[in-house]
Structures are given as C-alpha cells and as structure tokens.
Amino acid sequence: MPETTLGVGIVGVSPVRGWAATAHIPALRALPNYEIRALSTHNPESAHAAGELFKVRVVFSDHQQLVTQPDIDLVAITVKVPHHRELVAAALDAGKAVYCEWPLGRDLDDARAMATLATQQGAPTVVGLQARQAPAIEFVKELLHDGYVGEVLSTTMVGLSVPGNIVGQPNAYMLDKTNGANLITIAVGHSLDTLNYALGEFANLSAVADLRRPLITIEETGQQIVKTAADQIAIIGTLTSGATASVHLREAVAGGTGFLWEINGTNGTLRITAAAAQPQIYPLTVTGAHGRYEPTQLAAPAGLTHKWPALTSLEGTPAYNVGRAYAAFAADLDNGTHTVPDFADAVARHQVIAAIESSAATGKRVHGQSTALSRASSIFSSSMVV
Secondary structure (H helix, E strand, O other): OOOOOEEEEEEOOOOOOOHHHHHHHHHHHHOOOEEEEEEEOOOHHHHHHHHHHHOOOOEEOOHHHHHOOOOOOEEEEOOOHHHHHHHHHHHHHOOOEEEEOOOOOOOHHHHHHHHHHHHHHOOOEEEOOHHHHOHHHHHHHHHHHOOOOOOEEEEEEEEEEEEOOEEOHHHHHHHOHHHOOOOOOOHHHHHHHHHHHHHOOEEEEEEEEEOOOOEEEEOOOOOEEEOOOOOEEEEEEEEOOOOEEEEEEEEEOOOOOOEEEEEEEOOEEEEEEEOOOOOOOOOOEEEEEEOOOOOEEEOOOHHHHOOOHHHHHHOOOOHHHHHHHHHHHHHHHHHOOOOOOOHHHHHHHHHHHHHHHHHHHHOOOEEOOOOOOOOOOOOOOOOEEO
16 A cells, blocks of 8 residues: 555535435545545535545635545545546546545546546546455455366346435435436446446347336435436346356345355356345345255455454445455555456447347347456447347
C-alpha cells in the first residue's frame, strides 16, 4: 500500500440516503491510507448538511470546485448514472484518478468515451464492480484454477433483483430504460461480471428481454407510472472455453430463488448463493461437491478473508466489498498491478450488455471475438448477428 495518504473527494453525497453514505464513506474511513477531504452535492443546503453529518469540513455545491482542489487525489462519483459522463470528464480533465460507480455510463457509447478520456489522460480508474473483490469470488477463482471441478462443462445462474411492483421515489428514474440504471445494467451487469471474471467471456450468446410489469407503483405516493426497462432477462450462450452458460435474472417474485450460480465440471460442482442477484452487496456462500462426495459448504481461507484487516468490522455490510476495492486500488497504485476493474473492464461489460440487447431486439444470436483478456481489443467490437 502507498506510504502517503490518498485524499478523496466524493461527488454525490446526500445527508439523507444514498450509496456514498451506505458504502463509500464507511469503507474509506476504515482504511488508514485514505482521507475524505471534500464532499459535493447538488445545492448549498444539502452540502452543508452532509458536511455536518459526516464531519467533513470542505463541502461544495459545484463539482468543478471539488475536482480542482489540489489535495484531492481521487474523485469518487456516486451520483445517478445519467450524470456519470459529465462528472467523470470533469475529474479526468482536472488530472484526478476516478472511482466511478457502476454502470459506468448510460450505454456503451458513454462508457467508451470515458475510457478513452482516461487513457488519454493517463489516469488510474476504478469502476464499481466490486463483487470481484468479494472473498467468495476470489475463492471460487482459486478453486477453479486448482482444478476443483475439473474442466468446466457448463454454468447456470438464476436470481432476483429489486421488488418488481413498488419502487421508492428516489429510484423511480430506474424505470426509464434510457437512464441506463435497470435490471440489465445493474443486477445482470454485476452478476455477469462475476461469471465472466471467473469463467471467461462469451464467444456467442442469445438473449430474451421482456417487460412483464409495465406499471409500477411509487411507494411514497401510490402513483402508478409506466416502466420501459425490461424486468425479465434470459441469456444462453457459449463461453470461449466451450462451456455452456445460461442466465435468468428477473425482478423479485414471491418465494423465488434470490441468487444461485452453479458451475459444473468433469470432477465436481461449485454452487454460489446469496439473498439476491447483487453479489457486490450480499454475502455469498460457496458450496462444493468434489468427485462423488456430497455437497458441503466451503469456507474461504483466512488469507482471503483477512487480506485487509482494517475492513473486518465491515464484513457483511454493503461497505465491505467497496472497501476491499479501495484497498486493492491503493495496492495497485503502489505495485503497478491491475487487480481492481477499471474503465476498460467496464467497457468490456457494457459491450456484453449491448450484445444482449442486440440479440433480444433482433431475435438472433450474436457472435463476436472475446477479448476481455486482451485489453487492446473489444468484445463484440465487430458484432455479427445471424
């Protein structure tokens, strides 16, 4: 980890609610080599209230003032997705490293533009796909590498996202597909990232995206509004390894499976479960059946769970994996490594989402060159539908 403290400015801190308060602030405060030096929110009143609540002396209602502060090394963008591109560009133009929440942009074009700017500026970046830092996911990667299941034959993932018929007013914007924050980008995006991170990218895929609940009730008012974002996503495809992959994620239904990801191989099976299809947030349980043995729960080794001792008190909370991402990012800066997903990784995931949307719209299978491991290329950059 770097010897110096990294100064962080957070854009999008509400004194009432939000991901910054739930995850970023507790994570940063737990790590000794980070210091929150400034906050920014949408107006002077909320900025002052946030500063008082979180005991941060420097606050702004204009993000441009925050990103130009000389003692800010890293800008964390925790606002709604439609505003990511503008704020990320401002931080990169100011010469700062950037941690942007996922989805990186409303669409693939947004994501590519931000990744290109980051490359031009030579700026270190992080995207909020922090499920990769979860001990359970790191453990699954190790088990696969060590041949626990043998050759992977297939993988299946099924899960639930947020409740499907009622939404709080602050999240109503997620019902509009054009805002880029919905089932396919969030639950599918986070879940698929763990699948592709562990097992490799898609060589081809077919997808169905349906909207089964077009009217949604606003919790605070009882008003019903029209939803345009799909609430059923089903994908089947072939990974570059040759393994068959199937995924079905949907909005919450009564009594449905929260999250189940199974990896089947020639010598065994791994099963990863959680309460919902948000592996970046919810604690994950790993169960394995090796050879002819019955399935048993497998505990991640202490070397993984205690990798960052300062975060132990956050285990089981939404801040835990965010903290592990911050800790790994600091280590990456110090060691010249790449262990946390950056904007190039975000583009790869947005490209898969674009392929899913293309297949769902045309009813055709999408084929493409898988290149997540070759960062100079682009997955589905020259996609073909047949």
